[in-house]
Amino acid sequence: MITERIDFKKNSAEALGNPKLKKALVNFTDRSRASRQKAVSGVFEWEELRSEARGIKEEVIKNLDSYLLELEKSVTRVGGRVHWAKDAEEASAIVVNIARENNVRNVVKSKSMATEEIELNKHLISNGINTVETDLGEYIVQLCDDHPFHIITPAIHKTKEDISKLFSEKFGVPEYEEPQELTNIARKELREKFLSADMGISGVNFAVAETGTIAIVENEGNARLATTFPDIHVAIMGIEKIVPRFEQLSIFLSLLARSATGQKSSTYVSLITGPKREGESDGPRQFHLVFLDNGRSEIAKSEETRESLYCIRCGACINVCPVYRQVGGHSYGWVYSGPIGAIITPQLNDPQKTADLPFASSLCGACRDVCPVKIDFPHVLLSLRQKVVEETKGRANLPGFIEKTAFRIWSFVFSKPFYYNLAGKTMAFLQCLYQKDNELQGLPYPFSKWTREKNFPAFSRKPFREIWKEKYHGRNGVLR
Amino acid sequence: MISKGSKAFILQNLNFTSIKEEKSRKGREKTFSNSEFSIDQSKLEDDFIENFKMVSGEVHLLAEKEDLIEKINELIHEIGAQSVSFWNMESLKSLEFTSESDLANTDIGITGADFAIADTGTLVLLSGPKQPRLTSLLPPVHIAILKKETIVPNIHALFARLGKSYENYDKLCSCISFITGPSRTADIELNLTLGVHGPGRAIVVII
Numbered sequence: 001m002i003t004e005r006i007d008f009k010k011n012s013a014e015a016l017g018n019p020k021l022k023k024a025l026v027n028f029t030d031r032s033r034a035s036r037q038k039a040v041s042g043v044f045e046w047e048e049l050r051s052e053a054r055g056i057k058e059e060v061i062k063n064l065d066s067y068l069l070e071l072e073k074s075v076t077r078v079g080g081r082v083h084w085a086k087d088a089e090e091a092s093a094i095v096v097n098i099a100r101e102n103n104v105r106n107v108v109k110s111k112s113m114a115t116e117e118i119e120l121n122k123h124l125i126s127n128g129i130n131t132v133e134t135d136l137g138e139y140i141v142q143l144c145d146d147h148p149f150h151i152i153t154p155a156i157h158k159t160k161e162d163i164s165k166l167f168s169e170k171f172g173v174p175e176y177e178e179p180q181e182l183t184n185i186a187r188k189e190l191r192e193k194f195l196s197a198d199m200g201i202s203g204v205n206f207a208v209a210e211t212g213t214i215a216i217v218e219n220e221g222n223a224r225l226a227t228t229f230p231d232i233h234v235a236i237m238g239i240e241k242i243v244p245r246f247e248q249l250s251i252f253l254s255l256l257a258r259s260a261t262g263q264k265s266s267t268y269v270s271l272i273t274g275p276k277r278e279g280e281s282d283g284p285r286q287f288h289l290v291f292l293d294n295g296r297s298e299i300a301k302s303e304e305t306r307e308s309l310y311c312i313r314c315g316a317c318i319n320v321c322p323v324y325r326q327v328g329g330h331s332y333g334w335v336y337s338g339p340i341g342a343i344i345t346p347q348l349n350d351p352q353k354t355a356d357l358p359f360a361s362s363l364c365g366a367c368r369d370v371c372p373v374k375i376d377f378p379h380v381l382l383s384l385r386q387k388v389v390e391e392t393k394g395r396a397n398l399p400g401f402i403e404k405t406a407f408r409i410w411s412f413v414f415s416k417p418f419y420y421n422l423a424g425k426t427m428a429f430l431q432c433l434y435q436k437d438n439e440l441q442g443l444p445y446p447f448s449k450w451t452r453e454k455n456f457p458a459f460s461r462k463p464f465r466e467i468w469k470e471k472y473h474g475r476n477g478v479l480r
Numbered sequence: 481m482i483s484k485g486s487k488a489f490i491l492q493n494l495n496f497t498s499i500k501e502e503k504s505r506k507g508r509e510k511t512f513s514n515s516e517f518s519i520d521q522s523k524l525e526d527d528f529i530e531n532f533k534m535v536s537g538e539v540h541l542l543a544e545k546e547d548l549i550e551k552i553n554e555l556i557h558e559i560g561a562q563s564v565s566f567w568n569m570e571s572l573k574s575l576e577f578t579s580e581s582d583l584a585n586t587d588i589g590i591t592g593a594d595f596a597i598a599d600t601g602t603l604v605l606l607s608g609p610k611q612p613r614l615t616s617l618l619p620p621v622h623i624a625i626l627k628k629e630t631i632v633p634n635i636h637a638l639f640a641r642l643g644k645s646y647e648n649y650d651k652l653c654s655c656i657s658f659i660t661g662p663s664r665t666a667d668i669e670l671n672l673t674l675g676v677h678g679p680g681r682a683i684v685v686i687i
Contacts, residue, residue, distance in 0.1 A: 024669075027670070028670060031670060064494045065490075065491045065494035065495055068490070068491070068494075069491075078652075078654075084486045084487040084490055085486060086483070086486040086489050086490060089481055090481055090482055090483065090486060093481040093482050094482055097482065134677070135667070136665045136667040136668070136676055137665075137667035140667065140668075153666065153667060153670070154667070155667050155668070156667075156669075156670070158668075159669060160668050160669050160671070163668055179668040179669065179671040179673050180673045180674075182668055182673075183665065183668070183673040183675070183676050184675075186676065187675065187676055187677060190677065191584075191677075195584055210649065211649045211652055213652065219663070219664050219665060219666075220663055220664070220665050220676045220677045220678070221617060221663040221676070221677035221678025221679075222676075222677040224613070224617050224657065224677075224678065225617065225618075225677055225678075228613045228614060228617065228655070229614070239490065246639070246642070246643065246649055246652075247639045247640065247643050249639060250635045250636045250638070250639040251636075253635060254635055254636075261666075263535075263660075264531065264599070264600040264601070264660075265597070265600035265601075265602050265635070265658065265660045266660065267535070267659070267660050267661055267662070267663060267664055267678075268657065268658065268659060268660075268663075268678070269657070269658035270655060270656070270657055270658075271655065271656040271657075271658075272654065272655050273652045273653070273654055273655070274654055275654065276607075276654050277608075277609075277653070277654050278609075279608075279609030280607060280608065280609055280612070280654065281609070281612045282612045282613050282614045283607065283613060283654055283655060291490070293486075293489075293490045293493075297490050297493035297494050298493065300493075300494055300496070301493070301496050
């Protein structure tokens with residue numbers, strides 16, 4: 001939960017002042033974009049897949065209540081148990097309870113944004129349950145008590161020097177520089193955790209209402225281990241993750257891997273239907289599925305912003321976002337970053353504390369163009385901006401007042417030729433104080449806000465109207 | 481903190497009847513390039529091999545299925561494995577090893593593959609009493625034995641095939657694993673490294 005107001009400008013300024021981070025961000029976003037582009041161009045029916053996926057999601061969210069009931073029935077039929085959580089606190093309490101009832105001491109977790117959202121680790125650990133993140137990136141982030149920087153690659157802000165130092169401190173090994181060596185150390189450390197775990201916790205990429213199947217997509221194999229080795233498997237899903245029919249998974253799986261990492265397929269996809277069956281030697285004996293609402297059912301009600309729930313968490317919008325490319329993941333102040341963070345965070349949290357986020361976008365629409373379910377980000381952002389402005393309407397609001405007055409003056413001046421002319425001349429006269437090579441620098445407040453970042457082009461001494469008059473007056477058929 | 485009323489609360493919130501539309505369960509029958517007719521099986525095999533190799537997988541193609549045991553022995557020897565664990569498969573009956581049950585300390589896991597997807601280079605393994613999930617996961621090397629007639633063109637065709645083999649999905653197995661190459665991560669500065677949790681080598685023997 002967000003306790004303090006997210007100050008996007010302040011956070012961004014911190015990120016912008018970090019040259020190492022900037023390099024990592026440019027490298028990362030360039031490469032992700034290129035590999036996605038390559039993977040997508042190999043699928044001639046890409047646009048049809050996107051439309052189809054969006055159509056399915058539209059229908060699912062409109063009928064979410066009946067699909068949730070159907071999914072509950074299906075999961076129960078195959079021997080699993082469903083838990084309904086209206087908010088973050090309740091979801092964590094449910095998981096802690098399951099752990100307590102079964103005397104669980106050690107938990108292994110695979111990557112899940114839903115569990116980040118509810119801060120599950122904190123709750124488990126404070127209840128005396130050892131909890132380890134097993135995705136390599138998440139593990140690194142957990143070891144340095146940090147937050148994920150990106151929903152797909154959480155530790156992209158750490159250099160290999162940072163990581164080798166960290167591992168050396170934590171495990172008393174030499175400072176290896178090679179990523180493969182670092183990976184081998186993590187494998188060894190984490191393998192022991194898997195073998196001693198009594199409970200595995202995972203997220204859910206898709207849940208099939210018809211069969212009660214959950215799909216988990218990953219590259220490392222840690223989710224397979226976490227959902228196979230321990231006796232108990234608890235999966236946590238945002239209620240929007242439903243796909244009605246089993247066969248429809250093929251559409252979403254095709255879209256997800258290519259959009260997320262530019263792979264044709266992720267290394268591992270597990271389709272899990274209930275606990276292990278009679279005669280099977282491995283797999284969990286208990287399967288629990290937690291439905292997490294935490295504000296989602298409110299979003300579903302809003303016609304304007306409902307499509308925020310179509311998201312399949314691929315991160316493509318983040319990788320193409322020119323704002324994210326500059327300011328990075330932590331500037332968004334919560335678990336979801338980039339364009340998806342800008343639309344989801346304000347809707348799942350206190351709108352006043354998150355009021356900066358809908359404005360953290362240039363509305364360029366690159367996110368909408370790559371989104372595998374065609375979320376119209378600019379539309380949703382504008383609608384959220386409108387809400388923020390309406391909230392502040394009743395209260396005294398100086399910036400709002402100044403803006404309004406400025407626009408009133410602007411419209412007056414621009415609609416009267418005499419004043420327009422006068423204003424132009426005045427500007428041309430006044431600017432000599434700040435002019436340098438045809439650009440204006442270091443303007444006084446409030447224009448200093450502009451010139452602090454970049455220079456303003458100088459006003460022409462001779463306005464266009466005069467040039468026009470001189471050149472064409474009485475000629476080329478232009479009458480006086 | 482855990483309340484019995486949460487289910488009712490969520491369902492109540494979602495019950496915005498004014499926009500309810502008819503469920504289009506049957507309406508969406510659109511299929512994506514899963515035309516199974518006129519598919520050249522040898523082309524599928526080539527595509528699968530190409531794509532599996534592209535994700536750092538290794539492929540051995542056998543001309544005769546009688547060569548399988550010899551090939552497996554050769555691989556075990558090449559890897560220098562002390563212990564092997566394998567699925568209870570007819571084709572491995574004459575292997576001169578006993579299947580190790582302590583998978584965490586086994587050098588090689590050998591499994592079959594129920595299906596494979598050509599255009600992504602993916603193996604599909606169904607779980608069952610004779611087909612444990614961990615064999616393909618815990619040992620550092622995974623060898624899968626694939627019959628070439630089980631290769632399907634793409635993921636849409638695969639789901640269509642699964643749909644056919646499971647009437648109403650009542651008997652759906654507890655876990656279907658898709659495996660596309662060895663375990664990998666790019667979490668350290670986007671450098672690709674293999675074998676982070678699962679096997680670092682994934683080998684397919686096609687018969």
